[in-house]
Amino acid sequence: MGSYTLHLVNLVAVYAIAVIGLHIIVGLCGQFSLAQGAFFGIGAYGLALLESRGHWPAVAAALGGAFLSAAVAAVVGVPILRLRGHYLAMATIGFGEILYLTLLNWTTLTNGPDGLRIARPFLAGAGSPAYDRAFFIVVATVVAACAMATVILGRSAFGRELRAVRDNELAAATCGIAVPRVKTAAFAAAAFFAGLAGALYGLLETYVSPDTFTFDFSIVLLTMLLVGGRYSVAGAVIGAVLLGFLPEWLRFLKDYYMLLFGALVVVSVTWMPAGIVGTFDARRRRGAA
Amino acid sequence: MLRANGICAAYDGIHALREVTLQVAPREAVAVLGANGAGKSTLLKVISGLVPAASGEVHFEDQSLCGWPADRIARAGILSVPEGRRIFPGLTVEENLLTGVFSRPRAERDADLEQVYAWLPWMTERRTQLGWSLSGGQQQMLAIARALMARPRLLLLDEPSLGLSPTACTQVFDLMARIRERGVAMLVVEQNAAQALDFSSRAVVLELGRVVLEGTAAQLKNDPQVRKAYLAV
Numbered sequence: 001m002g003s004y005t006l007h008l009v010n011l012v013a014v015y016a017i018a019v020i021g022l023h024i025i026v027g028l029c030g031q032f033s034l035a036q037g038a039f040f041g042i043g044a045y046g047l048a049l050l051e052s053r054g055h056w057p058a059v060a061a062a063l064g065g066a067f068l069s070a071a072v073a074a075v076v077g078v079p080i081l082r083l084r085g086h087y088l089a090m091a092t093i094g095f096g097e098i099l100y101l102t103l104l105n106w107t108t109l110t111n112g113p114d115g116l117r118i119a120r121p122f123l124a125g126a127g128s129p130a131y132d133r134a135f136f137i138v139v140a141t142v143v144a145a146c147a148m149a150t151v152i153l154g155r156s157a158f159g160r161e162l163r164a165v166r167d168n169e170l171a172a173a174t175c176g177i178a179v180p181r182v183k184t185a186a187f188a189a190a191a192f193f194a195g196l197a198g199a200l201y202g203l204l205e206t207y208v209s210p211d212t213f214t215f216d217f218s219i220v221l222l223t224m225l226l227v228g229g230r231y232s233v234a235g236a237v238i239g240a241v242l243l244g245f246l247p248e249w250l251r252f253l254k255d256y257y258m259l260l261f262g263a264l265v266v267v268s269v270t271w272m273p274a275g276i277v278g279t280f281d282a283r284r285r286r287g288a289a
Numbered sequence: 290m291l292r293a294n295g296i297c298a299a300y301d302g303i304h305a306l307r308e309v310t311l312q313v314a315p316r317e318a319v320a321v322l323g324a325n326g327a328g329k330s331t332l333l334k335v336i337s338g339l340v341p342a343a344s345g346e347v348h349f350e351d352q353s354l355c356g357w358p359a360d361r362i363a364r365a366g367i368l369s370v371p372e373g374r375r376i377f378p379g380l381t382v383e384e385n386l387l388t389g390v391f392s393r394p395r396a397e398r399d400a401d402l403e404q405v406y407a408w409l410p411w412m413t414e415r416r417t418q419l420g421w422s423l424s425g426g427q428q429q430m431l432a433i434a435r436a437l438m439a440r441p442r443l444l445l446l447d448e449p450s451l452g453l454s455p456t457a458c459t460q461v462f463d464l465m466a467r468i469r470e471r472g473v474a475m476l477v478v479e480q481n482a483a484q485a486l487d488f489s490s491r492a493v494v495l496e497l498g499r500v501v502l503e504g505t506a507a508q509l510k511n512d513p514q515v516r517k518a519y520l521a522v
Contacts, residue, residue, distance in 0.1 A: 157387075164377050164388045167420075171375035171432075174337060175388050176363035176439060 003129040007204075010132060012244035013139040014200045019224045019236040020146050021193025026222070027230035028154055029186035030166025031081065035092035036221045038099040039191040041213030042069040043198025045103060048116040048208050058122035062199035069195025070188045077187040081180065096215050103210035115209025118202050126206045139200055146193060147233045153189075154233070162186055194221075227268045229275025238276055290315045290474055291336070291367075291443055296345035298328075298335050305331040307498040308345070313443060318475040320485040320506070322519055323495035329478040330372055332495070333445045336476070337369035338362040349443070364391055368441035372448045372478075374428040376435070378421035382412055385420050385431055389438035398438075405434045408467060426457025430464055437468060444468065446477045450484065462488060482519035486510050494519075 001009070022036045046065030050056040056064060080091040103110045110116065122138075125131045153159050161182050164172040173179050202208050220243070228239020246264070250257035272279040291313040298306040305328045313319050321329045334340040336347055338359035347354045354362055363369070368389075377385050386405060390398050406413045409430055415423070423431060429449060436444055449465065450458040462484060469475060469488075479485035486492060486506045494502040494515065502512065509515045 160380065160384050160388055163380055163384075167377035167379045168375050170339065170371060171377065172388070173339070173359035174363055174369045174371055174375075175435065176360050176368075176391055177388070178358070178360045 003132060006129065006132045006136065008245070008248065010135050010139055010204050011201075012241055013136070013143050014197050014204060015221065015224065015244055016143050016237050016240035017139075017146050017200065018194045018197035018221050019228070019240045020143075020150050020233055021190040021197070022221055022225045023230060023233060023236040024150060024153070024162070024193070025186045025190035026225060027232070027235075028159060028162040028166065029183060031183060031186070032085070032089045032222075033092045033187070033190065034089055034215070034218045034222060035096045035099075036190065036194050037213050037215070037218030038096035039069045039073060039194035040198035040201065040217070040221075041099060041103065041208075041210070042072055042191075043195030044202040044208040044213070045110060045116070045198075046195065047199035047202040048118050049109070051118055051120065052116060058118075058120060058203060062196065062203060065199035065202070066192050066195035069198065070192035073191030074184055074188040077184040078180070081183040081187060093215060093218075096213075096218055100210055100214055103213065110210070113210060115207055118206045118208070121203045121206055132204075135204055139204075142196070142200065143237070146196070147237060150193075150233050158182075158185075223265055225275075227265060227272075227275055229277030229279075229281075231274060232277045232281070235275045235277035242276075290317075290350060291476070292348040293332075293336065294346050294348070296332070296335055296347070297343045298331055298340055299343050300331075300340075305498050306335065306342075309495070309498070309500055311493060311500070313474050313476055315442075315474055316469075316472050317491060318469055318477065318489040320482075320489035320492040321476065321478045321495060322482050322485060322492055322509075322515070324518075326497075327495040328498040329495055330447050331498075333369060333371075333447050333476065333478055336362075337367060337371075337445055339369075339371075363439065366440075366442040367445065368436035368439050368443070369445035370429075370432045370436050370447065370449065372451065374425065374432050376420045376423075376428050376431050378419065380420055381417050382420065382423070382431060383416040385435050386438050389435040391439060393440075401438055401440070405437065408464065409434060424457070426453050426460060429453060429457070429461050433461070433464055433468070437473075441473055443474045443476065446475060446479075448478055448480060450479065450481050458484070482515070486520075 018036055018040050022033065025031050025033050043065035046068040047061045050061035050064045051058060076095055080088065083091050104112060123131055123134050161177050164175065164177060165179055165182050169179050224239035224243045225236055227243060229235020246261060247257060250260055253260060274282065293309060293311045296306050296309040309332060321332060323329050331340060335342045338357055349365060349367060377388065386402060449461050453461060465488065477485055477489060486509060489506050491505055492509050493500050
C-alpha cells in the first residue's frame with residue numbers, strides 16, 4: 001500500500017468513528033443532527049489545546065477532547081432537543097456555525113485561521129509511513145471497539161428505549177421513558193464518538209484549523225450514514241468507506257466528480273431510503289419469510 | 290384512588306374540559322361516554338400528563354400529579370394506552386412488551402412475560418416479528434399488554450375498539466376483562482357505549498367538556514337520555 005493510500009485509509013477510519021456515533025442519534029434515536037462535524041471539531045481542538053497548552057500526554061488529551069465534546073452536547077442538547085424535525089436540524093446547523101465562527105475568531109485561544117499544531121503526537125515521526133502504519137493499528141482497534149460498543153448499546157435496554165423514542169415519542173413517554181433525558185444521552189454519546197474521531201484526526205494530521213469543521217463536513221458525515229444505512233453500525237462503516245474512497249475512484253473525472261458524487265447520493269437516497277445495508281436486510285427478511 | 294377535581298383544559302382557546310370532577314376507586318372500571326369532541330380523550334391526556342390542565346388537580350393515591358411529566362406519572366402506576374394503537378413499529382413484539390417494564394428483577398419480568406404469552410398465545414410465535422407487521426387488533430392487544438407489563442394500578446384506555454373488526458373488538462375486551470380480574474382499576478373512553486357499559490361498573494357522560502350525567506352502569510343503561518343518544522334504542 002502506498003503511503004498516500006495508507007493515509008487515506010486512516011482518514012476513512014477516523015470518519016467511520018464519527019459516522020458510527022451519528023448512527024446512535026440519527027438511526028437509533030431518530031433525531032437529525034447536522035452538527036456532527038462541529039463535535040468532531042471540538043474533539044480535535046480539545047486535543048490540540050490540552051496537548052499544547054495543558055501539556056497532557058496525547059492519549060489523555062484525545063480522551064479529554066472526546067469528553068469535552070460529549071459535555072458540550074449534553075449542555076446544548078437540553079434546549080435544542082426539545083425541537084423536532086426541520087427545526088432541530090436548523091438548530092444543529094446554527095450550533096455548528098457558532099462553533100466555526102468561535103474557532104475562527106477567538107484567536108487568543110484557537111489561533112484563529114492559522115490553526116493549532118499538535119507538537120507531540122503519541123508516536124515519533126508524524127507524517128512518515130511508519131507513523132501512519134502504527135496509527136492504522138491504533139485507529140482500526142478504536143473503530144472495532146466503537147462498532148462493538150454501539151452494537152451492544154443498540155441491543156441493550158437503553159438501546160430499546162432509544163428505538164422506542166424514534167418510533168413514537170408519545171407512546172415512549174406513556175411507557176415511562178423520560179424522553180428528553182434519553183435524547184440528550186444519545187446526543188452526548190454521538191458527540192463523544194465525534195470528539196474521539198476529531199482527536200484522532202488531530203493526531204493523524206498533527207494540525208487542526210477551523211476550515212475543516214464546517215457545515216459541509218457535517219453534511220458529508222450525514223451522507224455517509226444515509227447512503228450506508230442509518231439503522232446499523234455496518235451501514236455507518238460501509239457508508240464511511242464508500243464515500244471516503246469515492247473521490248479517489250472518481251479522480252479520472254477531474255472536476256466533474258462532484259457531479260457523479262451528487263447523482264449517486266440522490267439515487268441511493270431515493271431508491272434505498274434505508275441505505276445499502278437496510279435495503280439488503282429487507283431483501284433478506286423478505287426472502288426468509 | 291384517582292380523584293380529578295375541577296379539571297379545565299383548553300386547546301388554542303377552545304375549552305375542551307370545563308370543571309370536570311371524577312373519581313375512580315380501586316378495582317373499579319369507569320367508562321367515559323360522549324360524542325366526538327366532548328373532551329373524553331383530553332380528559333385521559335390530562336390525567337396521563339400529555340396535556341397540561343389549565344386549572345384543577347389530579348390526585349392519585351394521595352399524591353398530587355400537578356406538573357408531573359408523562360413518564361413520571363407512568364412510573365407512579367398510571368399507564369395509558371393512547372388512541373390509535375401507538376405501538377413501536379420498528380421494535381419486535383417482545384421488545385415492545387419489554388419497553389413497558391421499569392427496572393424490576395429479571396425473574397419477575399420473565400414471569401409477567403410468560404403471563405402475557407399465556408393469555409395471548411398468538412404473540413408467542415410472533416415475538417421476534419416487528420410491530421408494524423401485526424394486524425390492527427393484534428397491535429391494540431400488544432399496546433394493552435405493554436401497559437400491563439408495567440404492573441399498573443390504574444389503566445387508561447382511549448378508544449380501545451376504534452377501527453377494529455367485531456372479532457378483534459371482542460378479543461380486546463376479553464383481554465381487558467382478564468386484566469380487570471387481576472384488580473387493576475380502569476378508566477375507559479369508548480365510542481361503543483353498549484360495550485363500555487357492559488364492561489364497566491360506573492360511567493360518566495361528557496358533553497361539551499362537562500360531566501352531564503354520572504351513575505352506575507346499570508343506571509345509565511336504563512337512562513332514557515343515554516339510551517336515545519348513545520345506545521340508539
